[in-house]
Each structure stands twice: as C-alpha cells, then as structure tokens.
Amino acid sequence: MTERRKRFAIETLPGFTAIAIAAFVMLYLPIVTLVAYSFNGGSSVAVWGGFSLHWYEVASQNAAVQGAAARSFIIAASAAAIATTAATMAALGTTRRGKFTGQTFIYLMINQPLMVPEIVTAVALLIFFASIKVATGYSGLGYLILAHSAFCIPFAYLPIRARLEGMDGAMEIAAADLYANPWQVFRRVTLPLLMPGVAAGAMLAFVISLDDVVITEFVKSAGQDTLPTYMLGQLRRAVTPEVNAISTALLGMTVILLTAFFLLSKKRD
C-alpha cells in the first residue's frame, strides 16, 4: 500500500490535510493551555506569573478537594470492580455459545447506558433514589456506587467480549480432556487467557466512573461531591487556577490509564 501511495498520491484531497492539522491544533490547544496555566504562579487564569506548583499545593491542602478525591476514588474503584465482575460473567454467558432466546434483549440491556441520554437516566435515578432514601433513611455512597456500576457495565463488557471472541476454544477442550472440572477449566485456563480483556475493561470502567458529572450531580446527597461535581460547583464562582490543577491531575490519570489500556489491547494481536 505504501508503495502505491508514493507513486500516485491519489488520496490527497485538496484542503483535507490543512483542515485535519487545524482540527488537531483545535483539539489540543485548549488542553495544553489548561495544563500550562495549572503551573501558573500568579493568582489569575489570564496572566502568566511564572512557573510554580503553588496551585497544586493549594488544591491538595483543600479539605473539600481531599474529600472529593477520596470519594471519586472509592466510587470509581468499587464501580469498576462490580461492573467488571458482572460484565465478565455476562460476556461468558453471551459469547462463544449458540444464539439463544433473549440474547438480543441482553445485548440491548447491556448497551442501554450508551443509548439513553445521561440527563434522562440522571433524573430517573434522582426520583427513584429519593423515594428509597425516604423509605430506608440510608443516604450513603451506595447509591452512587450502584449508579456508576450500572453505566460502567457496557464499557467493561466490550473489551472483555472482544477478547473472548478472539480466543481459541481448543485449550479449554484440552483441559477438560485432562479431567479438569468446569470450575478448574475456568480458573486455570479461561480466566488467565481472558485477563488482558478483563484488565482493559476494568480500566475503561474506572476512567468512565472517574469522569462522570451528570449522573453524580443528580444522585449525590449533600456533602457527597466527587472531583468533577466539585469542579462544576467551583465554575459558578470566580475561577482560580486551582481548578486547572485538579483538571490536570485528573487528565494525567486518564492518559496513564489509557496508555495502559492500549498496551494491553496491543498484546491481543
């Protein structure tokens, strides 16, 4: 393919490369600016006052930010663990076996969070959890963990299913021939082979939970801010580079997890 391209340059369309470069600049310029200004020594988001880690210090010493960061982490870790477990089981139940009655329904249910607008799910959960809160008196993080687990399922499911579909059944048959019981086959053969997919799914679920704003904003009880909802609340007041610092920290985490995800999925080939 490369050779042909060198001889004819047929794929060059007028203006396309220029627009593409402009689009990449447009995508990255705001993010780069945001990151740069998080290291701004001055107290304004507009004027550069020299390089400094001042705002990271301010953010990390702010009790509200500490609390929000801890909650974000607890919710994301719990939701990723729950969603990945449920998604792994569902993937095992819906892949590599013949079509069965209701399979389409299961797919539809699993992909539902990708289709329904977040704001609609958010108000639905607001109504539902409000009545449960009144009935039971419980208003802990459980609601947020439940909601996050649910919308993380499709993100965990997709890479696990993709991995499972590409897996050869011969190893499992061999294990069964050697008198391994079904549990041993799963534990010693299927799961280790499936592990890169499971890890990738868990990472995506973690990132998705960590980033959620809308559903969290509606489901949280008083004093249950996560980092994104804390930032949303801050945007109403005067904006300080503290929000830039928090954003950059979250961004760094996302990039690290995504890089790990891509390395894991490359292992597949």
Place this chain on the structure above:
Amino acid sequence: MGIGTEEGRKKHQARSGWLLSLPALVLLLVGASGPLVIVAVYSFLKPGEYSGVQWIFSLEAWFKVLLEKDIFDGTISLADAHLAIFWRSAKLSLLTTAVTLVLGLPTAWFIATRPARSRALWLFLITIPFWTNLLIRTFAIMEVIRNEGILNTALLALGLIETPIQILYSGTAVLIGMTYVYLPLMVLPLFAAIDRFDFRLIEAGYDLYASRWQVLRRVILPIIRPGIVAGSILVFVPSLGAYVTPRVLGGGKNMMIGNFIELQFGQGRNWPLGASLSMVLLLIVVVALLIYVRTAPQEDRHD
C-alpha cells in the same frame, strides 16, 4: 442434564447464558433501565406542592410540553418559551453535527492515509480527548474563548479587533464547546469507514477522467456513508441531551433541553413536566437510533 440431544444442549446453553448475565441485568435494571419506567409514570401525575408528585392521573405535564393555558381567560396557545428551548437545542445540535462533519471527515481521511506506523499514534491522539473528562474539556475551551482568553488576546495582539469579542455565555459559545467536545465521536466512526475503503476505486475514478471533486462526491462519499451516518448520530444524540456544556458555556440564557429538564427538578418544582420532557428527549433519541439501525445493514452491502 439433557445435554445429549441438540434440543437439550440449546436449552442448557440458554439457561446458563441467562444465569451468567443475571448480575449485570439486575444492576442495569436497578441502576439504569428500571427507573426510566418511574419517569414514564411520573409524567402522567400532578406536581406536588413543593416538589415531588401527587398521585393523581393528569395529562397536564404532556400538555405543557408544547402548549400553555392563559391563567386569566383560559385560552390555549403554544408555549413560546418551551418552543424557543426546543428550537435552540435542535438548531445547536444540527449545527454541531454539521461542523464536526466538515472538520471530522478531513481529519479521519488524514489519519487513515498515514503510513501504518504513525497511523496508530494519530488515532491515539484522537482517542485521548475522547476519553478525557467532558467537564475538563468544556473548561479548557472556556479558557480559550473567554474575554481574557488566548483567542481574544491573540486577536487583540494582531490588531484584528480593538475590544475583546464576547463569545462566552452565548449560543455561539455552546456551539464551539459542543463541536470541541464531540469532534472525536465524529472522527472515530469515519476513520473506521475510510480504513476499510478500497483506494483502487479512486484510481479507477481518476482513470475515467473524474476531477478530485467528482471523486470525492461520486466515489468516496457514497461508500463511506455508513460512517457518516454513524458519526452524525453519535454526535447528534449527546448534543441534543447535552447538559454540562450549555450549563458552563451558555450561561442562564442559553438553556438546552437538558438544562430545562434539570430546572423542573430544581427551581421549577414541576417533576411531572421534567418527566414528560425527559420522555420526549428519549423518544427523539430512540427515533434517531432506529434510523441508524435501518441505514447501517443496507449500506454494508457496498463492502
């Protein structure tokens, strides 16, 4: 266990398939799908005095989506304020879809025509913003377009303008913001379509004396149409239900449906109206997805 016969094996597979999927289904039912039914029910009730609902059947909330009754003489007219919000939502979502397509098609084309080694890197560069927190990206674009932001600073320095342009808290700001945050959703399906494209068809087009424009319009666009449809729906659907971007960039005056729904559960204190508006939004999205499902398999025959 009845695994011996074909029939028995199928039954067993269906049962274990369902059993294994059960935890995910229960989680989704409690934490996502089930509560939608409650929203549907609430849309047929009367609003409570302060918040919540009274359990009395009423079509008022559905009536109020588009119409209003004059409180003095009882005449019925179109609810102009609501229509303005629907119109703004539809207009901004369609414009966002159009602008992301114009920017996204060349971008996807550019990535797909890179040599194999650098292609993965370009693709990764599109994926990072895609997975980055929507709020952070909205915040980032806000920094650029604000009065003291780099856009105005640059234009002032170049002498193109004398006073900063007020972009923030306008419909334009919401359009720029949504274009920015949803562009990767357009590029990824377009890339998938172009990646499968057989470039020999372009050669054939040129051999038959087509101009570049004709090749684009008559050869490339028809073949990558499934990618265009997929990208457009992926951008249009979240744009229509957008909440964060219009809230942060639009200010109070540029509400979209998502913000209007929230208002009913907050200050507006009309839960049934919020519920009926949510149902309207959901119905529009379902229609858009059905259009997508209907288009996709037919177009696949081109492959």
